[in-house]
Amino acid sequence: MTVDAVLDTVAGVCLVAGALLSLAAGIALVRFPDVLSRMHAAAKPQVLGLLLVLLGCALRLRSGVDVTTLVLVGMFQLATAPVAAHMVGRAAYPHHDIRRDLLVTDELAGDLDRLRARRTGGPEGAASRTAVGTPGPASGR
Amino acid sequence: MTVVAVIVTALLTVAGGLTLVRIIRGPSILDRAVATDVLLAVAVAAIATEAAYSRDATALPVLVVLAIVGFVGSVSVARFAARRDPK
Numbered sequence: 528m529t530v531d532a533v534l535d536t537v538a539g540v541c542l543v544a545g546a547l548l549s550l551a552a553g554i555a556l557v558r559f560p561d562v563l564s565r566m567h568a569a570a571k572p573q574v575l576g577l578l579l580v581l582l583g584c585a586l587r588l589r590s591g592v593d594v595t596t597l598v599l600v601g602m603f604q605l606a607t608a609p610v611a612a613h614m615v616g617r618a619a620y621p622h623h624d625i626r627r628d629l630l631v632t633d634e635l636a637g638d639l640d641r642l643r644a645r646r647t648g649g650p651e652g653a654a655s656r657t658a659v660g661t662p663g664p665a666s667g668r
Numbered sequence: 669m670t671v672v673a674v675i676v677t678a679l680l681t682v683a684g685g686l687t688l689v690r691i692i693r694g695p696s697i698l699d700r701a702v703a704t705d706v707l708l709a710v711a712v713a714a715i716a717t718e719a720a721y722s723r724d725a726t727a728l729p730v731l732v733v734l735a736i737v738g739f740v741g742s743v744s745v746a747r748f749a750a751r752r753d754p755k
Contacts, residue, residue, distance in 0.1 A: 535669060538720060539669060539671075539672035542672055542676050542716075542717050542720060543672060543675055543676060543679070545676075545713055546675070546676040546679035546680050546683070546713060546717070547679060549679065549680055549683040549706070549709065549710050549713055550679045550680075550682055550683040550686075552683065552687075552706050552709075553682065553683035553684070553685070553686030553687050553706065553710075554686060556686060556687055556689075556690040556702070556703055556706060557686050557689055557690055562696065562698050562699055562702065565690070565699060565702050565703075566702050569702045569703070569705060569706045572683075572706060572709045572710070572713070573705060573706070573709045576709065576713065577709055577712060577713065580712070580713045580716045580717065581716060581731075583716075583717075583720055584716040584717070584719055584720040586720075587719075587720035587721075587723060588719065588720065588723060588725055590725070592725070593725045593728055596725075596728045596729070596731070596732065597716075597728065597731070599732060600712075600728075600731045600732055600735050603732070603735045603736065603739075604735050607735070607738075607739035608739075610739070610743070611705065611738075611739055611742040611743055611746070614742075614743050614746035614747065614750075615698055615701060615702060615742060615745075615746045617746070617750065618698055618746040618747070618749040618750040619696070619698045619749075
């Protein structure tokens with residue numbers, strides 16, 4: 528087997544694995560019960576699946592400019608996917624869309640209780656916490 | 669490589685269809701935002717697979733644009749949904 532054939536085979540395996548992760552996310556999106564668990568499943572093709580597909584594409588193209596572009600796409604996705612998931616999770620929390628009976632531990636609830644206690648205690652601490660920019664669920668709306 | 673292309677096309681088609689089901693049925697706007705992100709990841713995978721299959725790098729800038737647009741879209745939907753009055 529030549530080097531080219533080996534590289535193409537590895538690229539094919541990477542592409543199929545990435546597509547399988549996308550399929551898993553699609554099935555999970557239909558079957559999972561609430562926003563948080565669907566988000567957990569949706570992050571897999573966005574990070575690992577995409578990296579595998581980009582790796583397969585880079586192994587197939589094998590030129591410097593193309594590999595640089597693919598690395599750029601992968602790094603951008605790695606940087607932005609957690610931010611987007613965090614914002615969606617924060618937005619989903621105060622609504623009734625999430626199943627609280629499925630949560631093993633609810634760490635944000637403790638934080639919100641502390642925040643509420645501080646707000647009733649003194650207005651300065653609450654003002655500095657809500658001015659951070661993330662529209663927290665307990666920001667007094 | 670043709671076998672790989674056929675397999676990947678079939679898998680991504682099923683994944684995109686299931687994602688569309690969630691976009692249509694999703695009870696809240698956040699479900700739809702998450703499902704749209706997955707649909708975008710499926711589209712990126714499809715375009716990258718096409719580029720790998722034909723050894724043609726023309727479509728690679730589209731991947732950069734899609735990654736940026738997906739991030740901006742889901743963040744703006746999340747900010748919009750957070751501004752609603754909580755029940």
